[in-house]
Amino acid sequence: MTDTLQTPELTFDLDTDGVEALRAMTAIREFESRLPQYSKDGLIRGSTHPSVGMEAIAVGVSRNLRAADSIASNHRGHAHCLAKGADPGRTLAEILGRRDGYCGGKGGSMHIGVKELGILGTNGIVGAGIGLATGAALAAQMQRTGDVAVAYFGDGATNQGVLAESFNLAAIWNLPVIFICENNHFAQSATLEQMVAQSDLRRRGEAYGVPSIDVDGMDIEAVNKAAASAVARARAGDGPTFIVADTYRYLGHMAGDTEIYRTKEQVEAWKGRDPIASLAARLLAQNVLTQNEIDDISREAAAAVDAAEAFAKASPYPDVADAFTDVMEED
Numbered sequence: 001m002t003d004t005l006q007t008p009e010l011t012f013d014l015d016t017d018g019v020e021a022l023r024a025m026t027a028i029r030e031f032e033s034r035l036p037q038y039s040k041d042g043l044i045r046g047s048t049h050p051s052v053g054m055e056a057i058a059v060g061v062s063r064n065l066r067a068a069d070s071i072a073s074n075h076r077g078h079a080h081c082l083a084k085g086a087d088p089g090r091t092l093a094e095i096l097g098r099r100d101g102y103c104g105g106k107g108g109s110m111h112i113g114v115k116e117l118g119i120l121g122t123n124g125i126v127g128a129g130i131g132l133a134t135g136a137a138l139a140a141q142m143q144r145t146g147d148v149a150v151a152y153f154g155d156g157a158t159n160q161g162v163l164a165e166s167f168n169l170a171a172i173w174n175l176p177v178i179f180i181c182e183n184n185h186f187a188q189s190a191t192l193e194q195m196v197a198q199s200d201l202r203r204r205g206e207a208y209g210v211p212s213i214d215v216d217g218m219d220i221e222a223v224n225k226a227a228a229s230a231v232a233r234a235r236a237g238d239g240p241t242f243i244v245a246d247t248y249r250y251l252g253h254m255a256g257d258t259e260i261y262r263t264k265e266q267v268e269a270w271k272g273r274d275p276i277a278s279l280a281a282r283l284l285a286q287n288v289l290t291q292n293e294i295d296d297i298s299r300e301a302a303a304a305v306d307a308a309e310a311f312a313k314a315s316p317y318p319d320v321a322d323a324f325t326d327v328m329e330e331d
Contacts (some may be wrong), residue, residue: 008010012221014288020221021063023297024288024326025276028079030301031088031308035078035095039255043313049076053250055219056275057182058083058222060065061150064231070118070136070149072129076108076182076249077122080152085117088304089311096102098315104326105318118147127160130179134166137177137240148176148234156187158201167208167242176234178227179242181203182217183195184249189261205242215243218273248273 012018032050039048051058054076063082065071073080081091085100095109096103102114110124120136123129133151139145157163159182170177181201185192192199203211211233215226225243230241248270252259288323289297 002025007279009271010080010274012224013083014283014286017063017224018221018283018288021056021224022276022279022283022294023301024059024175025064025220025268026297027088027304028058028082029276030298030305031082031092032078032311034305036251036255038096044109044255046108046110046174047254048095049073049254050081050251051076051182051249053183053274054184054247055079056220057180057217057247059244060220061152061178061180061227063224064137064227065118065150066147068118068147070120070133070140070147072120072133072136072150073112073122073152073156074126074129074157075122076154077112081117081119081122081289084114084119085092085119086114090314092308094316096312096315096330097317099318100311100315104322106314106326110210113281113292116257119183121316125274127157129153129160130157130160130166132219133160133179134170134175134177137170137234138173140176141173146235148178150180150229152180153183154182154187155183155192155201156190156195156318157181158204159195163204164208166304167205167210167240170240171209174237174239176237177240178230178234179200179210179225179240181242181244183244186249186261190235190255191261201244202242204258209320210240210242212244212247213240214244216245218270219277220280221273239323 032052035048035050038044058079070082071084090102094103096106096114097105098104102112110122113119113121120132128152130151133149136149187195201216213226216222224238226243280294
């Protein structure tokens with residue numbers, strides 16, 4: 001396999017795709033950047049894992065998905081949900097454990113599911129979403145819906161056996177599933193090089209006969225094009241694709257992370273490749289947007305998250321009497 005998938009030429013128009021992507025990434029960045037403070041304020045119970053810096057992947061992939069397509073996420077999954085169309089207010093309400101959240105406040109940050117949007121759930125078990133997405137792809141194939149499924153996971157999850165099993169099943173059954181590895185170079189605090197003997201993760205997909213590609217996960221256009229190719233292949237019945245997106249999280253693994261496993265210099269170097277700043281600079285240089293218009297997008301994002309925060313904080317906590325409702329699918 002090579003880095004180039006055999007699909008038609010796909011374009012990314014700055015005037016339309018670029019502006020829409022900037023709006024989406026800016027909104028997600030604003031949302032995610034506030035989560036650590038909510039944890040410090042005691043509004044979030046348990047761990048919450050922001051994906052600040054990684055927005056280009058969620059947005060670049062979801063721009064190619066339909067509402068009926070499925071995604072299965074991981075513990076760092078708020079961006080995936082928001083990019084797929086989840087309402088920020090209901091998403092934040094769920095993170096804060098409030099009744100108006102998507103799961104009634106019972107799922108929290110790591111178990112957000114939205115059936116009507118094809119969001120199979122964020123997941124606190126490393127790699128667990130991989131099998132869910134593969135199963136959803138099998139269902140789509142058997143029902144001939146033309147839908148596809150996406151599995152999001154980090155570099156740490158590549159050592160889970162479920163990935164090897166899913167690669168194999170997807171390849172032999174030609175399933176319409178896209179495997180997205182967000183390689184942010186740390187499995188909590190361990191580097192990729194410490195955890196694997198072969199750090200070229202793309203080879204794992206190739207070994208199972210899955211067309212595999214490396215992509216710059218800090219470049220929205222590169223991610224968008226790779227995802228468009230993979231989705232087109234899946235819808236055409238040509239089977240799975242494995243995309244390894246090179247990226248980086250600017251914040252700690254979770255709120256309160258000491259981050260002693262990395263240097264400030266490394267973080268700053270990656271910030272120099274910021275996907276939002278890079279796209280904004282391109283839009284400015286190509287006279288697609290003015291600086292005032294870019295600033296307006298930031299202000300609109302802040303206002304939207306202000307509204308989401310007000311909604312979530314006003315939502316009541318679930319009633320104890322409802323503890324055992326909605327825990328299984330009723331006949």
